[in-house]
Amino acid sequence: MLDLENIDAYYGESHILHGVSLSVGNGEVVCLLGRNGAGKTTTILTVMGYLHPRRGTIRFNGRDIGGLPPYAVARLGFGFVPQEREIFPSLSVRENLTVFARGGRNGFWTLQRVFELFPSLRARERNLGFQLSGGEQQMLSIARALMLNPVLLLLDEPSEGLAPMIVQEIIDVLKHLKGEGLAILLVEQSLRVALAVADRHHVINKGAICFTGGAAELENSESVLRNYLSV
Ligand SMILES: Nc1ncnc2c1ncn2[C@@H]1O[C@H](COP(=O)(O)OP(=O)(O)OP(=O)(O)O)[C@@H](O)[C@H]1O
Ligand SMILES: [Mg+2]
Known part of the structure; x- marks a missing residue:
């Protein structure tokens, strides 16, 4: 349903995203993981129309939405839960x-x-x-x-700064929504949350995707966990 292909995004002249590609299918939960400053929020803001990609395409059900303003993106049925x-x-x-x-x-x-x-x-x-x-x-x-x-829920680090018990409540809610068939793009730093709810994982580092794969693959990728995530 949502396809990002080769996205480059900038704040002014600062080049932040370098060729980011990711997709979320119908009813799929996809997680974008990465450390502080990796480019997670920038990616989600680009999808939501707060930033416009200078290169690459963003498609929703095949339609190019990369130039739409935020209100028009929201109207497509994108529910955004911002980091703040x-x-x-x-x-x-x-x-x-x-x-x-x-x-x-x-x-x-x-x-x-x-x-x-x-x-x-x-x-x-x-x-x-x-x-x-x-x-x-x-x-x-x-x-x-x-x-x-x-039709698509985008969450930016919902577990940030919360006690483990509350994080579990958030996990349970996301699992429930997934069970109802809602497509979700989840931005996280918490591997615990990511592994509990997502079908597929992307890891981002310095504005570029450095890993794409399933939960088992991620758990077994020691170098990815060590180099690009805080575990
Ligand atoms: N408004 C801005 N102007 C210029 N640079 C920015 C701006 N916002 C973020 N950046 C820079 O862009 C890079 C990516 O930031 P981003 O907020 O996307 O990271 P993040 O992965 O969401 O990090 P965090 O986990 O801390 O929320 C960082 O180097 C950051 O300093
Ligand atoms: Mg962020």
Whole structure:
């Protein structure tokens, strides 16, 4: 469904991505792994239209989307969970969930259903964004993306800075969504999260993909784990 081919991306004159290729098929969970500064967020921002590739193509179901602005990419059904979570601090949990939802497509996900998936958010329904813990903010950011009824979910390091127990909750949610057939592009530094949920893995280093393969292959690639990931 999503195909990146040979993407070069820049911030101004800084050349960050060098020939990045990756794809996500229908119902597939693909993980992009890499250390700090490797180019993970840049890749996801390029897909979402915040940066435009100077070289290469981004296709969605065969259509070239590389020149679209972010709102048009979102309208294709790309649900984006940014690294900074970007919860509205002065809106309630319920307001955070409903503020954009009307612009999304109708479908499975409703307030009721996201509260079933995230019972802790239901309990905090009337709390304001700034009153939430880091884990709750992350859940809310994922829940908000689901309210748009995405066809593809893109998450930028959802486990970052969270306690192991909360990370497990995130893993369980992602597994559940995968079970429902949602396609996911997951950016992670955590090998634990990657191996628990993804079908295929790409490792990025200095803006270039240096490994592509399945879970078993990744676990057995000692040099990749040692050189390009923090394990
Ligand atoms: N706005 C920007 N302007 C210039 N350079 C940037 C900008 N944002 C990021 N960079 C640089 O681009 C490179 C890739 O950054 P990116 O944010 O994509 O890394 P990342 O893999 O997401 O890292 P992290 O795990 O820390 O989030 C880094 O060298 C970073 O310093
Ligand atoms: Mg990042």
